[in-house]
Amino acid sequence: MCTRIKATLAVAAGSLFLAMSGLSPALAQAAAAAPYQVSDGNKVDPHTLSGWRTWRALACERCHGAAQEGMVGPSLVNSLKVLSKDQFKDTVLKGRIDKGMPNFDGSKMVVDNIDNLYAYLKGRSDGAIQPGRLQEIGK
Amino acid sequence: MSFQSRLTCLAGCMTACLALVAGAAFAADSDTAKLTKDPKNWAMQAGDLNNHRYSELKQITSKNAKNLTVAWTFSTGVLRGHEGGPLVIGDTMYLHSPFPNKVFAIALEDQSIRWKYEPKQDPTVIPVMCCDTVNRGLAYANGKIFLQQADTTLVALDAKTGNELWKVKVGDPKLGETTTNTPHIFKDKILTGISGGEFGVRGRITAHDINTGKVLWKAYSTGPDNELIVDPNKTMTWTDGKMAPIGANSSLKTWQGDQWKLGGGTTWGWYSYDPELNTVYYGTGNPSTWNPRQRPGDNKWSMTIFARDLDTGMAKWVYQMTPHDEWDYDGVNEMILADIKVKGKPRKALVHFDRNGFAYTMDRVSGELLVAEKYDPVVNWATHIDMKSGRPQVVAKYSTDKNGPDVNTKGVCPSALGTKDQQPASYSRKTGLFYVPTNHVCMDYEPFQIEYTAGQPYVGSTLSMYAAPNSHGGMGNFIAWDAGTGKMVWSKPERFSVWSGALSTAGDVVFYGTLEGYLKAVDLNGKELWKFKTPSGIIGNVTTWEYKGKQYVGVLSGIGGWAGIGLAAGLTKGNEGLGAVGGYKDLAKYTELGGVLTVFALPDR
Amino acid sequence: MRRSPSLPLLVPLLLPLLLIVPAAAHADDFPTSGRVEYVLECMQKHDGKYEYLYKCSCVVDRIARSLRYDDYVAMSVALRNQGLAGERGGEFRDEVSVRNMASKYKEIEAGANKACAVPQR
Numbered sequence: 001m002c003t004r005i006k007a008t009l010a011v012a013a014g015s016l017f018l019a020m021s022g023l024s025p026a027l028a029q030a031a032a033a034a035p036y037q038v039s040d041g042n043k044v045d046p047h048t049l050s051g052w053r054t055w056r057a058l059a060c061e062r063c064h065g066a067a068q069e070g071m072v073g074p075s076l077v078n079s080l081k082v083l084s085k086d087q088f089k090d091t092v093l094k095g096r097i098d099k100g101m102p103n104f105d106g107s108k109m110v111v112d113n114i115d116n117l118y119a120y121l122k123g124r125s126d127g128a129i130q131p132g133r134l135q136e137i138g139k
Numbered sequence: 140m141s142f143q144s145r146l147t148c149l150a151g152c153m154t155a156c157l158a159l160v161a162g163a164a165f166a167a168d169s170d171t172a173k174l175t176k177d178p179k180n181w182a183m184q185a186g187d188l189n190n191h192r193y194s195e196l197k198q199i200t201s202k203n204a205k206n207l208t209v210a211w212t213f214s215t216g217v218l219r220g221h222e223g224g225p226l227v228i229g230d231t232m233y234l235h236s237p238f239p240n241k242v243f244a245i246a247l248e249d250q251s252i253r254w255k256y257e258p259k260q261d262p263t264v265i266p267v268m269c270c271d272t273v274n275r276g277l278a279y280a281n282g283k284i285f286l287q288q289a290d291t292t293l294v295a296l297d298a299k300t301g302n303e304l305w306k307v308k309v310g311d312p313k314l315g316e317t318t319t320n321t322p323h324i325f326k327d328k329i330l331t332g333i334s335g336g337e338f339g340v341r342g343r344i345t346a347h348d349i350n351t352g353k354v355l356w357k358a359y360s361t362g363p364d365n366e367l368i369v370d371p372n373k374t375m376t377w378t379d380g381k382m383a384p385i386g387a388n389s390s391l392k393t394w395q396g397d398q399w400k401l402g403g404g405t406t407w408g409w410y411s412y413d414p415e416l417n418t419v420y421y422g423t424g425n426p427s428t429w430n431p432r433q434r435p436g437d438n439k440w441s442m443t444i445f446a447r448d449l450d451t452g453m454a455k456w457v458y459q460m461t462p463h464d465e466w467d468y469d470g471v472n473e474m475i476l477a478d479i480k481v482k483g484k485p486r487k488a489l490v491h492f493d494r495n496g497f498a499y500t501m502d503r504v505s506g507e508l509l510v511a512e513k514y515d516p517v518v519n520w521a522t523h524i525d526m527k528s529g530r531p532q533v534v535a536k537y538s539t540d541k542n543g544p545d546v547n548t549k550g551v552c553p554s555a556l557g558t559k560d561q562q563p564a565s566y567s568r569k570t571g572l573f574y575v576p577t578n579h580v581c582m583d584y585e586p587f588q589i590e591y592t593a594g595q596p597y598v599g600s601t602l603s604m605y606a607a608p609n610s611h612g613g614m615g616n617f618i619a620w621d622a623g624t625g626k627m628v629w630s631k632p633e634r635f636s637v638w639s640g641a642l643s644t645a646g647d648v649v650f651y652g653t654l655e656g657y658l659k660a661v662d663l664n665g666k667e668l669w670k671f672k673t674p675s676g677i678i679g680n681v682t683t684w685e686y687k688g689k690q691y692v693g694v695l696s697g698i699g700g701w702a703g704i705g706l707a708a709g710l711t712k713g714n715e716g717l718g719a720v721g722g723y724k725d726l727a728k729y730t731e732l733g734g735v736l737t738v739f740a741l742p743d744r
Numbered sequence: 745m746r747r748s749p750s751l752p753l754l755v756p757l758l759l760p761l762l763l764i765v766p767a768a769a770h771a772d773d774f775p776t777s778g779r780v781e782y783v784l785e786c787m788q789k790h791d792g793k794y795e796y797l798y799k800c801s802c803v804v805d806r807i808a809r810s811l812r813y814d815d816y817v818a819m820s821v822a823l824r825n826q827g828l829a830g831e832r833g834g835e836f837r838d839e840v841s842v843r844n845m846a847s848k849y850k851e852i853e854a855g856a857n858k859a860c861a862v863p864q865r
Contacts, residue, residue, distance in 0.1 A: 057589045059337075059596035062830050063269045066837070072269055072829040095266065102266035107592040220832075270830025556831065580835065604834045606841065614835060614842075634818055636835060654825075655817045672817060674781065676825070699828060 034126070035085075035119035041130040043137045044123070051120030052134045054113040058104065067131035068124050073101065080125030088121075089114050169280035169349055171324040172414065174228055179685040181227045184276040184321040185563065186642075189476040190411040192565035194683045197646035198690035199741060204648050204660040204668040207739045210691060211250050215241065215734040220678055220699035222561070223276030223321060224640070225736060226284075227684035233279065233298070236734060237699075238265075238272035238289045244301060247686045254301035261290035264312040267338065267594065272699075273678075275321040275409075275561070278329065280349055287322045287331050295352060307352040309333065309345055315594045316340050318407070325412040325419060325449055328355060332406030332421070336469065339427040339597040342404035342441075346452060356452035360404025360423040360440050361390050367440065368452040375456045377508045377529040385457065393437035393462075401591055403427040404441040408471025408561055413487075416504060418455060419447045420489055422470035429467055430586035430599035431540035437462035442470040444491060444499070446506060456506025461495050462530060465539040466520060466584060467555040467600075468495035473563045479571055481509045481623045490622040492564055492575050494557025495531070497524055500622045512625030514559075514618065515577055517552045517607040539584050539600070547585040554582035554604040556636070563680060564620075565641040565649065570663060572628060573620040574649045576637035579607045580614050617641075617651055619665060629665040639694065640680025652677025652694050658737070673737045689740050697734030774808040774816070782807075786862070802860035803853070810852050819849035 037045040044052070055061075063073035070076070080088065092114065095103030104110040110117065123129035174182035178195040186192045199207065215221065219237035226233040231253065232245040239260060244253040268289055278285040283304060284296045291310035296303060309331055310316030315338020322331045328346045336342070342360035347353060358368040364387060371387040390399060404423040411420045423445065426438035442461040447454050461468050475490045481500055489503035496518030500510035511524035520538075521531035535541050539548040556578055564575040582604045589599035606614045615633035620626070639652030648668065652658050654676040660669040679695030779801070786800035787793070807816060822845035825836040836842050857864055 053587070056587065056601065057596075057599070059598050061601075062596070065827075071827050071833065097262055097266065100265045100269065102594070104595065107590075107595050109590055109592070270832075554834075556835070580839075602831075602834065603838045605839045612841070614839065635821070655821045657817075672778065676821065698825065699832075 034122065034128070035115070036123040036129065037137065038123055038128050039137050041128070042133065043135050043139075044120075044129060046136055047116045048119045048123060048129070049116075049134055049136050050113050051116030051118070054109055054117045055120060057109055058107065063100070068121065076121050077125045080121050085115075085118055088118050092117065168326055169324050171278075171280045172326075174279075179227075180229070181225070181682050181684045182279055183226070183324065184223055184278070184680070185409055185411065185473065188325065188412045188414065189566075190409055190473045190563065191475065191477070191568065192563055192640060192642050192680070193567050193569075194642065194644045196644055196683055196685055196690045198685070199644065199648055199683075199692065200646040201648050201662040201668055203741055204646075206741055207660070207669055207671065207692070208742050209671075210738045210740040212738065213243070213245060213250060213736040215243075215695075215697070215736070217241065217697070217734050218699070219272045219697070219734070221695035221697035221734040222273040222319075222678050222680070224680040224682040224695060225693055226277055226279050227682070227686075228279055228298075230686065231298075233277050233284050234736060235274055235277045235286065237274050237697075238268060240274055240286060240288050242277065242284065242286055242296065242301065244284070244298070253299075256286075256296055256301045258286070258288050258292065258294065260288055260292070261312055263594075264290040264317055267312050267315055267317055267335075271319065271334075273319050275319060276680075278322045278324050280324040280329070283349070285322045285324070285329060287318045287320060289317050289319070291316055291318045291333070293318075293322060293329070293331055293347065293352065295349075305350075305352040307347060307354070310335075310340075313594050314338070314340065315597075320407045321409075323410045323412070323419075324349065325410075326414065326417075328449060330410060330419065332408075332410075334405050334407040336403040336405040336424045336427060337429075337596055337598050338594065339401035339403070339591050340405055341400060341402055342406050342423055344406045344410075344421065346449070358445075358447060358452045358454070360406065360443070360445075361394065361399040361402030361426075361438075363391060364388060367454065368447070369454045369457075374454045375506055377458055377506065380527045382456065382505055382507060390439045393439040395435055398434050401427045401597065402438065402441065404443070405469075406471065408469075409473035409563055411474045411476050411489075412449065413476055413503065416487075417449050418503070419445075419449050420474035420476065420503065421445055422460075422472060422474065422491065422493075424469035424471050425464050425467050428589055428591075428597050428599035430544060430589060431463060431465040432544055432586065433588065433599065435463070438464065442468065442495075444470065444474065444489070444501065446489075446503065458499075458501065458506060458508060458529060460493050460497070460499065460531075463540070465533075465586075466495075466551060468493065468553075468557055469560075470494065472557075472559060472561060475564065475566050475573070476503060477566050477568075477571075477622070479623050488622065490566070490573060492559045492573075492577075492620075494553070494560060495520070496553045496558040497521075497531070498573075498575075498620060498622065498625065500625065510622065510625040514575065514620055514627065515553065515579060515607075515616065516627075517579065517581065517610060518558060519550070519552045519581075539586050544586045544588055547583050549583045550581060550608075551584055552581040552607055553578060554580040555584070555602055556580060556604070560638065562638050562678065563640040565643040567643040567649075569645055569647070570643075571621075571623070573622055574641045574643050574651075575618050575620055576639055576641050576651050577616045577618060578614065578636040578638075579610065579616050579632075580604050580636060581607050615653075617659075617661070617665070619663075631661065631665045631667075635676075638676075638678040638698075642681035642683060642692070644683060650681040650683075650692060650694075652679065652681060652696070654678075654698065656696055658692075658694050658739070671737075671739070674735055675733070691738050691740050693736055693738040695734060695736050771810065771812055772808050774804070774813045778813055778816075779804045779808065790862070796862070799860050799862045803856040803862055806856035806859060807852060810856075811849075816849075819845040819852075822846040823849045 036048040068076040093105040175187040215236040217236040242256040375382040426441035489501040498514040586600040615636040619628040635654035673696040675696040676698030782804040783800040
């Protein structure tokens with residue numbers, strides 16, 4: 001909890017500083033220890049890109065919306081603001097069957113990419129990563 | 140033997156004899172087909188064995204349809220998409236709902252609820268169903284009501300009391316298997332299918348005994364010949380301008396390795412039956428995955444029209460409409476059996492409006508391909524169907540396989556939802572024409588690599604849909620089609636896609652519903668006679684029946700969706716629909732999202 | 745079996761329909777049932793409180809003055825189905841003209857809500 005607050009403050013402070021100093025967003029994110037790196041809104045580091053691919057492959061948008069805005073399932077833009085990383089992993093891997101969220105611990109892709117998926121969705125929730133197609137930074 | 144034991148023996152023999160006689164009577168025909176011949180009833184979802192969706196009733200005519208007014212309504216209390224329609228037999232209506240699949244028996248006299256049934260379903264089905272929790276309706280036979288639940292349980296209920304008589308599970312939701320189809324009563328059997336083409340489910344149909352639910356035969360859509368129930372030398376298919384045997388391993392040869400096991404070819408659509416030929420007709424869905432590169436080959440027998448012997452399941456003929464599908468054009472739409480003149484010659488035909496945008500006319504006896512024409516001119520993924528080989532001539536730039544994964548193939552018409560999805564057309568025995576609800580939508584389609592995990596989506600593509608460009612700007616058309624010549628007779632544009640099942644009547648009226656919620660009546664030239672706005676978008680099938688000398692038309696509204704209003708209305712907990720009882724409570728629960736059956740009739744003079 | 749003579753495609757009347765023109769003077773063509781449906785749902789959103797009978801009526805009357813009924817139906821359906829899950833929802837979300845209808849209606853409704861003191865829900 002404490003770490004999360006510190007991290008949040010760090011991001012906020014970092015963004016403020018960098019906004020004022022006009023440094024590139026990619027550097028900004030690196031400085032603030034966010035789990036993702038992003039540039040121009042749609043170019044991300046390879047791990048976050050894998051996270052996006054996992055999101056796409058498991059057809060999560062069918063319940064959560066193409067922009068994670070929520071449909072049958074809740075808005076992940078909101079959820080990722082309140083869930084800790086561990087809570088997120090728990091929810092995705094174990095599911096919430098009675099609420100309609102399947103468990104994804106049987107999917108190798110999800111299990112292998114759970115941290116990457118978190119990074120992608122956190123980036124979406126922070127508003128740093130645009131919805132839709134992503135590319136790798138520098139490619 | 141003593142006298143006593145002789146008596147016992149005789150008694151035993153008599154009992155056995157009676158049992159045999161009774162058993163023989165038991166195994167005889169269902170009464171469903173006979174009930175469908177009385178136009179006062181609507182005894183099966185498709186109207187009759189031929190899937191005509193046509194009624195001989197003519198109290199409502201093209202002259203007086205404009206006077207139709209609401210007679211009564213019934214709320215299911217369920218906030219999901221309502222497909223299918225009511226059954227009406229005599230003085231009782233039987234109505235279903237989408238998940239959780241409630242069943243109501245309603246007295247036509249005063250709309251009181253005679254009984255209701257709500258199954259307890261396997262909860263693992265909920266996540267798998269996420270966005271497609273529809274149910275296409277109940278079936279009736281011999282005093283029993285049959286429900287095919289979402290969790291793949293097929294249950295028989297006593298039509299008088301709603302008590303469970305027998306239950307059978309036909310699939311496993313943990314593997315991504317669910318069911319949305321109506322079960323079909325043909326002769327002494329009940330047939331059902333399976334859904335889950337997007338979960339790598341292996342499609343099949345099963346035939347069960349009406350009295351016990353026992354599985355009589357099971358026929359897969361992909362795999363080895365014995366599981367397909369085909370005879371390599373006797374099962375025929377259109378080949379090079381004539382019928383020829385399919386040969387050995389016709390399915391296996393067209394898949395790489397073990398991919399046929401995740402083959403798809405699901406069977407969630409409408410089936411028809413010709414009692415004279417004792418043949419069942421149905422179509423199969425898409426091959427898994429949606430990424431065509433991952434499954435080279437024709438992927439037989441996905442996207443196929445099957446004609447099977449009802450008693451043995453043996454396939455008489457097959458015809459694959461979209462070999463190596465690249466666009467999700469499921470072949471499960473209704474197979475309308477109509478005796479029409481095709482290119483001047485009378486034929487026992489089978490007419491099928493496929494998702495892929497082509498309307499097929501087959502000879503249902505032999506399986507010959509007679510006509511295959513686009514029923515929406517914007518269809519562009521293929522230029523035409525080569526009538527000799529029966530194969531579509533694919534246009535390279537719309538081939539998502541050719542363009543490859545992670546490439547957005549743009550401008551493909553129709554979209555994955557097809558020129559027509561499951562919403563059934565109607566055939567008028569009076570005009571000889573087909574009245575078809577259609578989509579006028581194109582798409583950009585981008586496949587990507589995906590791995591299979593049981594119970595998890597195995598889709599492998601994203602798509603974006605839009606109204607067909609360079610056209611009237613709307614996303615739907617309601618058309619009249621001549622299947623004898625393969626020509627459009629008229630086309631009525633609609634703002635949104637038409638996702639409701641059509642109905643035509645001897646009163647010269649054709650009905651369909653729109654996504655705005657309008658129930659519309661048009662005349663035989665497509666001119667609008669009347670429209671009425673029901674509370675929510677219509678994806679149900681228009682139905683008609685007669686009770687105490689009055690003709691009624693009813694349709695389910697409810698397209699689904701979970702906006703906040705649903706929560707406010709307190710209907711998300713699946714509270715029971717209150718029907719016509721407790722009018723004020725209805726008012727309090729009013730929401731444009733809840734499922735409602737609206738019933739219309741002409742006003743009393 | 746009588747066959748209809750070949751007819752040309754019915755003249756498409758849709759293009760004008762998709763160009764939603766706010767009907768200034770000739771609107772107010774909502775059938776009573778249309779207004780009642782709106783008011784009922786609106787009251788439902790506000791816990792059925794009686795005062796909303798008047799406030800919601802105010803809203804629908806304003807909307808009726810801005811839009812022809814047919815346009816209102818199409819636009820409100822466009823908005824309502826933005827959240828329709830799965831593939832089917834794509835028809836409402838992906839198609840630009842439908843999204844525009846949804847936004848336009850949202851704007852009109854929000855304006856009417858404000859003028860009639862109905863909190864947005």
